[in-house]
Amino acid sequence: MQVRSASPQDFEAIMAIEQSAHFHPWPESVLRRYLEKPDCTFVIEDSRRILGYAVITLIAGEAELLMVAVDPACQGKGAGRTLMDYLHSFLTQKGAVQWFLDVRESNHKAISLYESMGFCQAGVRSGYYPTANGKEDALLYCLDLSDDS
Structure with a gap:
């Protein structure tokens, strides 16, 4: 598996993963906008097949993971960790000092991954994520990252 910067040519594969991995997927226009920005969208692939992607921002030393998704058929095989490890190195090299993310409170696998990387819970956004039955909190x-440089 390898990680690389995404290009507009990756849009269809990224959108397919987005729609299959999330209850409330991002609109196409949002994904296209991030694909046009440099150092913002990354994909992980194996044998030229895109397995997952991530969208990040970095402003004034603060990074945010806006979206990460792995094809549901490929989850649990290390693609998410490989992608997150790559982003950690990338952000450190770019001078990020803090990295933030939101995660659904019910997404125990993602929470476990983030905590194993050293992320700590810093707050709760009540009713942030839509669900089939209403709203769910975001953690x-x-x-x-300042100790990593």
Whole structure:
């Protein structure tokens, strides 16, 4: 598996993963906008097949993971960890000092991954995520990258 910067040509594969991996997927226009920005969208692939993707921002030393998704058929095989490890190195090289993300409170696998990387819960966004039966809280996590540089 390898991680690389995404290009507009990756849009169809990314959108297919987005729609299959999330109850409330991002609109196509949002994904297209992030694909046009440099150092913002990354894909993980194996034998030229895109297994997952991530969208990040980095502003004034603060990074945010806006979206990460792995094809449901490929989950549990290390693609998410490989992608997150790559982003950790990338953000450290770019001078990020803090990395933030939100995660659904019910997404125990993602929470376990983030905590194993050193992320700590920093807050809660009540009713942040839509669900089939209403709303779900988002847990806000933070990782201090200043010790990594």
